[in-house]
Amino acid sequence: MGPSRCNRSRRSGWTSRPRWSRSSATLETQFSAGLKSIEDGFRLTEAKDADELRTKTVELWQQSFDSIRKIHEAQMREFQAAVVKWTELMTTQAA
Numbered sequence: 001m002g003p004s005r006c007n008r009s010r011r012s013g014w015t016s017r018p019r020w021s022r023s024s025a026t027l028e029t030q031f032s033a034g035l036k037s038i039e040d041g042f043r044l045t046e047a048k049d050a051d052e053l054r055t056k057t058v059e060l061w062q063q064s065f066d067s068i069r070k071i072h073e074a075q076m077r078e079f080q081a082a083v084v085k086w087t088e089l090m091t092t093q094a095a
Helices: 003-011 017-046 050-094
Strands: none
Touching (some): 017 050
């Protein structure tokens, strides 16, 4: 890729700050969800009997998989947006 092509991609906003701030916000959300899961895992020791432990474990399991699903969906949306942006960039450069 030549220098003029790099300059065009920079001018087109391919590496714009909002994208990085979205990534930062996504990472912060993922970190917070992970920290909450760890804290909830430690709270399992507060269960008084086996039934309560089982109930709390199932709730934690469901919350964990729900968090994983949300994170995956957010990453897929970001990836799709990047592919659309890349496709637009390539088609405008080819024309």
